[in-house]
Amino acid sequence: MTGLGRIVTGWSLIRAFTVLVYLFMFLPVAVVVLLAFNANQFGSFPMEGISIRWFVELWNNEAIVRAFKTSMLLGSLTALVSATMGVLASLALVRYDFRGKGLITTALVAPILVPEVVLAVALLLFLRWLEMPKSFPLLMLGHVIFTLPFVLLIVQARLVAVRREYEEAALSLGANPVQTFRDVTLPLIMPAVFAGIIFAFTISFDDVTGTLFWKPGGVETVPTQIFAMLRNSISPEINALGAVMVVITVAVPLLGAALARRMAAALR
Amino acid sequence: MAASDADRSGARPWLLMSPALAAVFLLLAVPVCFIAVYSFWLRTAVGTEQVGFYLDNWIEVLTDPFYRDILIQTLRIAAVSTVLCILLGYVPAYFIARSATRYKTLLILLLMLPFWISYIIRTMSWINILGVSGALNVFLLWLGVISKPLEILYNEGTVVLGLVHFLLPFMILNIYVSLDGIDVNLVDAARSLGCTGWQAFLEVTLPLSLPGLAAGCLLCFVLGAGTYITPMILGGPRDAMFANLVFDAIITQLDWPLGSALSLALLVILGSVVLVYNRFVGIGQLAKSFR
Numbered sequence: 001m002t003g004l005g006r007i008v009t010g011w012s013l014i015r016a017f018t019v020l021v022y023l024f025m026f027l028p029v030a031v032v033v034l035l036a037f038n039a040n041q042f043g044s045f046p047m048e049g050i051s052i053r054w055f056v057e058l059w060n061n062e063a064i065v066r067a068f069k070t071s072m073l074l075g076s077l078t079a080l081v082s083a084t085m086g087v088l089a090s091l092a093l094v095r096y097d098f099r100g101k102g103l104i105t106t107a108l109v110a111p112i113l114v115p116e117v118v119l120a121v122a123l124l125l126f127l128r129w130l131e132m133p134k135s136f137p138l139l140m141l142g143h144v145i146f147t148l149p150f151v152l153l154i155v156q157a158r159l160v161a162v163r164r165e166y167e168e169a170a171l172s173l174g175a176n177p178v179q180t181f182r183d184v185t186l187p188l189i190m191p192a193v194f195a196g197i198i199f200a201f202t203i204s205f206d207d208v209t210g211t212l213f214w215k216p217g218g219v220e221t222v223p224t225q226i227f228a229m230l231r232n233s234i235s236p237e238i239n240a241l242g243a244v245m246v247v248i249t250v251a252v253p254l255l256g257a258a259l260a261r262r263m264a265a266a267l268r
Numbered sequence: 269m270a271a272s273d274a275d276r277s278g279a280r281p282w283l284l285m286s287p288a289l290a291a292v293f294l295l296l297a298v299p300v301c302f303i304a305v306y307s308f309w310l311r312t313a314v315g316t317e318q319v320g321f322y323l324d325n326w327i328e329v330l331t332d333p334f335y336r337d338i339l340i341q342t343l344r345i346a347a348v349s350t351v352l353c354i355l356l357g358y359v360p361a362y363f364i365a366r367s368a369t370r371y372k373t374l375l376i377l378l379l380m381l382p383f384w385i386s387y388i389i390r391t392m393s394w395i396n397i398l399g400v401s402g403a404l405n406v407f408l409l410w411l412g413v414i415s416k417p418l419e420i421l422y423n424e425g426t427v428v429l430g431l432v433h434f435l436l437p438f439m440i441l442n443i444y445v446s447l448d449g450i451d452v453n454l455v456d457a458a459r460s461l462g463c464t465g466w467q468a469f470l471e472v473t474l475p476l477s478l479p480g481l482a483a484g485c486l487l488c489f490v491l492g493a494g495t496y497i498t499p500m501i502l503g504g505p506r507d508a509m510f511a512n513l514v515f516d517a518i519i520t521q522l523d524w525p526l527g528s529a530l531s532l533a534l535l536v537i538l539g540s541v542v543l544v545y546n547r548f549v550g551i552g553q554l555a556k557s558f559r
Contacts, residue, residue: 010465018363018375021356025382025436028393031403035396089288092281104285106551107292113542113551114296114535115494117511121518121531122299125306128524145295148288153555177280206386208497213519223388230392230501239396242389249384 029246036243038236054240064241067225071205074136074221078143078204079197085144086151087193091181093152094159095167112149119146120213134216142214143204150203151196158192159185191260198256202249300535307529317525325529335513335530339537342510345424346493349431353439353488354481356432361443361480362473365450376444382437391430391501398426422504430502431492438491439484445556446480447473483553486545490538510534 039049058064089108093101111119123142124134132138166188170180186193208223215224222245229238307325310318329335364375382390397403398421405417420426450473458468496511503509511534517527545551 014359014363018360021360021436021440022378024356025433026378028397028433029385029390031396032389032393085288085291088284092284096281096284098278098281104289107297108285108288109551109555110292111296112554113490113539114300115490115511115538117494117496117514118300118303118531118535119296121514121527122303123295124518125302125524125528126295126299129302141291141295145291148291152288157555202384206388208388209495212515223386226388226392227497227501230395238392242386242392245386245389249386250381253380253384 032239032242033246035236036239038239040236054236055244057237058240058244061237063220064222064225064237067220067222070136070219071221071223074140074143075201075205077140078147079200081140082144082147082151082200083193083197086148086155086196087186087189090152090155090159091185094156095164108152109149111146116146116209117213120210124213134214136216136219139211139214139216139219142210143207146207146210147200147203150199154196154199155189155192158189162188190263194256194260194263198253202253206245206249303528303532303535306525307532309525309528311523311525315522322525325526328526329529329533338508338513339510339533341424341507342493343537345428345431345509346489349428349435349492350439350485350488352428352432353436354485357436357439357484358443358481361440361447364440364444365447379437379440379444387434388497388501390433391498394426394430394433394502395421422502422507424503424507426502427499427507427509430498431495434498435488435492438487442480442484442487442554443477444480446477446483450476479549479553480556482545482549483556486542486549487554490541493538494534 036054037050037052039051039053092098093105093108120142123138123145127134127138162185166184167180170184171177175183205221206223207221208227211221211224212227215221220228222241226238226241226245229235229241306317308321308323310320310322310324312318364372364379367375395402399405400417400419400421402421404420405414408414409417454472454476455468458472459465463471493509494511496509496515499507499509499512510530514527514531514534517523517530542551
């Protein structure tokens with residue numbers, strides 16, 4: 001009886017600790033969202049009522065709206081390019097045998113292992129040597145390089161689980177490799193491709209470390225805009241922008257996960 | 269079958285990989301070599317670069333006590349953050365791995381959420397909590413515990429706090445992946461052979477979870493030691509980390525050769541951590557979190 005009692009308290013201690021850690025992870029963000037609705041003009045405690053005036057001001061702030069559009073475009077393009085490269089490379093790595101595979105895998109995952117600051121400086125120096133000015137396409141390529149490994153790892157993991165027999169059946173029935181990929185392999189790995197696209201989008205949408213180095217003058221993404229605004233002081237507008245960011249970066253993956261599940265269910 | 273396939277399609281995998289390989293080669297491999305070359309150039313007084321082979325930048329980076337102190341400070345901040353992540357992260361990872369399937373999915377989903385919530389928002393959220401007019405001060409003033417707001421923000425402690433907040437999900441996820449792969453029968457076997465629950469944990473569960481723990485530590489340490497955003501938002505003027513030096517040299521002072529030497533130094537230091545890890549654990553462990 002005492003033994004049982006000890007196990008129960010041990011487990012409830014573990015549970016209580018877990019709850020506290022989860023609170024630690026989420027409470028600060030909840031405070032941001034709460035303060036975004038603050039009627040108080042300094043955006044601080046104590047709250048003086050609920051208002052959406054800061055969201056209205058965000059909407060009217062031209063710089064923020066522009067940053068938002070830039071981030072959306074940047075994230076979408078990065079995700080598409082990165083996913084295309086990632087899917088093709090995963091096919092090669094999983095479906096074919098060739099010399100130097102281990103080395104190539106390491107090379108393609110390397111951007112995760114190199115500190116982002118170093119990546120940023122390296123690319124910037126190279127462009128400078130080529131005498132190319134900073135530009136939006138180059139910013140996007142920078143984002144592609146550090147999102148690519150994530151897409152690759154996600155798609156590869158899924159592709160390993162797809163049995164070869166399906167592809168071999170299609171090939172033996174007369175489909176060419178491109179048709180086989182389009183009609184058999186791609187639908188089977190679609191959930192992972194989708195997950196990769198979402199992952200790449202959110203990483204790009206959220207990035208500030210590399211972007212501060214690569215962004216051309218005058219171009220701001222949402223995170224760099226927040227960073228610039230933080231330099232002055234913390235305003236309720238930043239909290240409102242933060243709340244919008246939280247909703248987007250949380251809603252996109254959740255919607256994506258729901259869609260991916262539906263796609264996976266449709267395949268069964 | 270597989271072998272003949274490979275023979276017949278010798279060029280195809282290379283064709284498929286070429287966009288990704290070209291990107292990594294042109295945007296990573298070649299540029300990193302460029303850092304190395306640039307670091308031996310010299311910045312002249314008028315702001316142009318003197319091409320050549322000068323050791324000045326390296327001598328400055330390797331001997332100036334200013335850089336050495338910041339390097340030590342960086343490694344200390346990253347190490348303390350990593351240890352705190354272990355202390356805070358192991359128990360929740362254990363809880364997730366051992367809880368009923370119903371809750372497990374929810375807990376893992378919640379654990380993934382911070383990855384999606386913007387890093388800069390999560391970092392700046394602490395200003396709302398610890399700032400002079402933040403939640404904590406307002407609450408303590410209201411309680412009457414203090415008579416004027418505490419200045420607890422913008423020091424090394426808050427930098428560590430911000431990093432732990434950012435890195436903890438990486439740690440929990442990696443430990444969880446390891447714990448989840450342990451055969452529960454092993455623990456039961458240890459118990460039936462007379463181990464107490466605690467002994468079974470120390471003798472069976474803990475050693476088997478070490479690969480995940482190591483992967484979590486690697487991620488936390490390398491990500492923590494490479495950041496410059498957290499100290500800029502939550503640190504004071506004296507809490508710069510090594511990556512801040514790089515940012516200052518390149519963006520503020522436009523001293524490209526010095527910035528190159530500094531970032532190459534950072535790459536070598538963090539790269540050797542990765543190599544040591546790879547020697548003892550293997551990079552493959554990191555990929556397991558994606559499954």
